[in-house]
Structure formats: C-alpha cells, structure tokens
Amino acid sequence: MQYHFSDRISTLKPSAIREIFKYAADPSVVSLSAGNPAPDAFATKQIGEICTDIFNTHPIDALQYSVTEGYPKLREFIRDYMKTRHNIGRDFDDVLVTSGAQQIMELCAKVLCNEGDTVIAEDPSFIGSLNCFRSLGAKLKGVPIEPDGMDISALAEALEHTPNVRFIYTIPNFQNPSGVTMSLEKRHALYDLAKKHGVMIVEDNPYGDLRYEGDNLPNIKSFDEEGIVIYSGSFSKVIAPGLRVGYTVAPAEVMKKMVVAKQGEDVHTNILAQMICYEFMTRYDFDENLAFLRKLYSRKAKYAMELLDKYVVPHGISYLPIQGGLFLWCTLPDSVDMPDFCKRAVLEHKVAIVPGTAFLCDEKGSSQCFRINFTTPSDEKLEEGIKRLGAFAELVLG
C-alpha cells in the first residue's frame, strides 16, 4: 500500500531531539539533552498517599467519565490560586484543564488558525510547540530573542508586514531553549503591540515557579484587561510530568471553542491525575514544595555554570547565565560547524547535547548554539558530561 499523508504531517520531521535521545540511550553516553525534572524532585510519598486515599474513599470518581472542562475542584482551585497569587484571570476569563500544557498549544492552533495563517514565535523556541503549530498547517514567523527577551522592533515589523498573524507565542520566563527571561518593559511592549494589531498572545509559562535568583516579574496575562492573552500553566515541572496535567486561563469565549476541540481529542484529561494535582496543591504545603525544588535546581544550575566556566568557556564557547529554568544555552565560535560538533559530541565523545537548529522557526536556518539540561543528570554525570564537552572543545578549538 502506498500511503498518502496529509500535507501538514508530510512536511513535519520527528523532533531532532528524539534522534539525539536514541544515541543518549547508550549507557556509555552522558545525556545533557533531556528536559526532565530530577528524579529526586518528585514527592513520591505524598502522591502515593493521595492515590491510596482516593481509592479508599471515592474510587468511582477517579475511574468514570468526567467533563471536558476538567475536574471541577481543580478548576476552582486554579482560578483562585492564579487570581490571588498572580493577578491572573478577569471576569471574562475561564479555566480549562488539559492533558499537559502541550495540548494547550494544539488547541490554540486548532481554534485560532486556518491552514496558512501565521504564528509569531521567539526564535529559537520550544520545538514541541513549533511542531505542534506546524502539524495544524500554521506558518511560523520567528522573531529573534535577545538577552532580555523578544526583539520588540523585529516583532513590530513582523506584525506590520505579515498577513494573517493569529497569535504571538512566547515563553517569557527562562525560555526553552535560550534560558532568557523577558524584561518587564518588553512584556508591556509585547502586550501593547498585540493589542494594537488585534492579535492574541499565548503565554507559555512552564518554568515560572523555578526562579533561583532575582525578583519575579509579572506575567503578561496579569496586564490583560482586553481578553487577548491565553495563559498556559503546567504541573509537569512542579508536581510530575508523567501525570500530563496542564491548565489554561483564557477568555471564556476562546475557551469554549477549545473545549469543543478537546472533546474530539481526548474527551477529557485523565481524571485520577487531575485529582492527584488538586489534592497535592490543597493537602500539602505547595510553597514548601516549590522552595524545595528551587533549592535543588538552583544548586544544580550554579554547579553547571561553574563547570562550564571551568571546562568549556576557556575554549571559546560562551553561554547565557540564567536566573531559573532547566536549560543553559551555549554558543560556539563562528569557525565551528555546529551540527557536526553536536553529532561528534555524542558519537565520539559520548555526551549528548541538542543542536540549536532544532529550535528554529525556519527549519533550514542556521545556528551556532546548543542546549544543555542540568536537572536530569546526577552531579557526577553532569561533571563528567561537561568535562567531556570541554575535552572535545579543546580538540576542536584549542
């Protein structure tokens, strides 16, 4: 049988990260290519207790069909929490629980974009979102990212000259892959530009709670008096990613359409996982859990930067210091062939990093960068991995 695939899928490549993962599965390889929480970040005891209680007291609720909008108690909790803590949510907004924040991206593109319409995104940006937009036939227009966030004049120009822009996709805090945090000024400027052009903003904030230094900045959604921002939150980095629970605070009119689309995707999100998130947030001290995670990751982030300074920077590779998140973004000198460097790093030197081209809006674009994750490997593996990278850099760059 000669299969005919849709145009939107035919052009989509499996994530380059997955290719790297194949090599990274080799036990002799140190993987700095993942984006997973540390295994010791999981509150396994508490989550186990919650499960036992649910099955002892109201098991049917965890097993029967539920409503598409999400577990009512969790929705109410999120509504209150986001309003109280982050000034997110107005009367015109509503809350939808999703199967991970990834599904929010899918729903936004499905609901807001016709095929051929454009999504503006930071360039580079999270490959999962970019591929998701592509898989629904959206075009991507990249706006370069600077150390304080999106290049606002390039954004203004893109909005001026690109037809049918449906939304601007941004990760303002500790962006994946660049680690960059958008300044307050740029958050306002981005909001004002979107408002001016009647374009929506999808604010993806999986890492916002993982700040290790500096003060929290207000989320763009907290300015939103116009109903133009779709906020995307996730429990993946602060409870557990395997649960696949995300949530959006979005204008109710948009959310209603997302609900109709979600009915056709998975009917509703796994209800046991939603109950676990609700119980975890309300039964235990969530702030204490966040403080624990920040301490754990902050130490690892510092350690990773020290190791880079010691082993890698002396050979001409630079990196952007970060204030939070899971990733470090490194830049090779122009003389080096970046894709070849990443390939040889894993094949010859047994350290897996992710080539920057994987994160570009234009898949044919070029990049001198690569991404490192420091949360998944143990300290020993992290040191070994960065040492190997340094040794290889010395070989190539002297």
Added chain:
Amino acid sequence: MQYHFSDRISTLKPSAIREIFKYAADPSVVSLSAGNPAPDAFATKQIGEICTDIFNTHPIDALQYSVTEGYPKLREFIRDYMKTRHNIGRDFDDVLVTSGAQQIMELCAKVLCNEGDTVIAEDPSFIGSLNCFRSLGAKLKGVPIEPDGMDISALAEALEHTPNVRFIYTIPNFQNPSGVTMSLEKRHALYDLAKKHGVMIVEDNPYGDLRYEGDNLPNIKSFDEEGIVIYSGSFSKVIAPGLRVGYTVAPAEVMKKMVVAKQGEDVHTNILAQMICYEFMTRYDFDENLAFLRKLYSRKAKYAMELLDKYVVPHGISYLPIQGGLFLWCTLPDSVDMPDFCKRAVLEHKVAIVPGTAFLCDEKGSSQCFRINFTTPSDEKLEEGIKRLGAFAELVLG
C-alpha cells in the same frame, strides 16, 4: 476583542448530547442519555491495589516523562494479546498507546486528511468521531446502516463518486448509536472495496468484548494482509474510561506519522494510567473480568428490552434488538416530530434520550430515531425512565 476562529472550529457545534446532559443533570430527570459504564463495573479494589504497589515499588516510572509510543510493557502486551486472541497485527504493523480511543480518531484525521478531503462513515455514527473529523476540516460522507451493517452498494457508490476519500470509519460491533453488528460477509466486502479503491479503514472497536449473545465475528483488521486497516481499541469499557487509555494496531509507516502528531498533542499518555492497564491485564484474570461485565450488562440489556416491549413498543415505537454494547436504537413513527419528542421527553416527562440527528454525517439531515443507554442507570431508574417514555408515547401516539 472580536475573536477570529478557524473555519474548522467555527462550524463545529458543541455536541447535542452535551445539551441533553445539561437537562439530565436535574436530579428529577432519569438519564438514559449517557454512555458510561455502570458504577459497579469498576474493579476499584484491584486498581487501588495496583496503585499502592506502583507507588511502593517504582513511583518514579509513574511520574517522569515517558515515550510517545506508550509504556513499553503495555505495548508488548497489547501486541501479543491482539495477535493471539484476535489474529490482529502482522509484521508490518505496530502498536501505539493513546489518550483514549478518541485520540486515535484525531490522529487518523490529522495524519491522513487534508482539509476538504472526505471520510466515509456509517450514518448514523459516533458523534465524538464525526466532530473530531470535522474539527480537522474533513468532509463527511454518510453511508446508511442496515440491520447487518453498512449498506455495501451505497458504500461502493460513495467510493466510486466521491473525490479524495481518505478512509472509511466503521464501528463493526454493536455500533454507536444503532447497536448494529456488521455481518461477516459485509466485513469482507468492505475490506475488498477499500483495497480496490486504495482507501484505508479505521475500525473502531470499543464494545467488541461486550457481546451478550451469538458468536464473535472476526475483526476486519484480522483480514488485513495489505496494511490498509487501522484498528482502534480501548480500555474505557473494560477497565475504566476515566483512565483515558486506548491503543491502535496500525501499519508502522502510518503509526510513525501518528507518533509525530501525538508529540504535538500531549507528548505521551498519562503513564500511571498505562501502568494500571498493564498490571490489571497481567496480574488479574482479565477473562474473568470480561465474563463479569458481560453478565452484568447482558442482564441489563435484556431487562431494558423487556421494558421497551412492555411500555414503549405498544405505542408504535420500534427498536433494534442487540447482541451487545451499551445502546438501544429506537424509531418513532413518521407522524412524530422526533426532535420535539426528545425535547418534550426531557423537559415535560423528565426522561433524557438522545435525538438521532445528533449522530448524522449531514448535520442538516433528518431522523426518526433516538438512542437509549441502559448501562449507566440502576434497574429502578431504568424502569422508571422507560415507563415515563411509555407514558409520553401513549400521550403522543395513543
């Protein structure tokens, strides 16, 4: 803000069933409109034990990111089980675990159809699938269903005269909503027609294990030597729908594209739920569980048909006897305005049934039918509901 929605979503209405559900939430209403398993169908004790064990022995596996294809042990189990039990799966096939079988429909349409391409479906058919195909811009071409399945000559004609048909969607066993089971002859005829026209088949089989009478018929996928059938299975009716775990056995080449699309939808299916399904299937006697479910539902099906014979049929409403599944399909005499009948049934007589128009491929089409579910209500509620329906029918039809 004036929101602009995509064409594919703008035309999509929230499921009519959801409207009925709103009324059905009134405690004075007897709901025969759902499609839920009976509350006593759930093996709560065993599932609770499994959860406790998972969190005692390998909690991180249940909480960390996992692979898009599915929990490896569950995939292997499904591969063996489907091959051994149902002769499903050839060397060219592979297994993908999904977030409910609903996601399989979404992935099929996304991967196989461009906007404007056509999906052929039984008419009436499962509204969740029809809406899902619509939400990806596919056109629907309905083929009438007869008491032994799809009208094959109408199917042949549709394949002959409809451009860009990408797949035929069928529920061969105890179809939703009609309850019809496709004969063996028609299964072969459908397969042969699809083969002749180079069109794929999506075989949706959520109810296949719930046969109460007669012999099992081979699934269409069991004939598939050409790699043209995508088989869709689900744990929703045989373990628990709240877990949202389905699986497809599909040609590997197609499955690879589905994996790429699934990455963009939810990365992977909730891993705890996948582990629960695997442990449930391997640790307990699954056949014994199926026998228990068949006994439970078979009794309820018989009871519902007896009640219809006693209270409803005498007033001129007919129904199709069923051999399995969750639904009964009733037909009103031509003199009755069906949508008005369903509306008055719930508003004035406090019994919720689903109007047949909800399940049509052409949303503007007409129907004299309505759907009844007998698995969710208790025996008392079932009797009360069908009595009310009978009293109303007497009022309208004499």
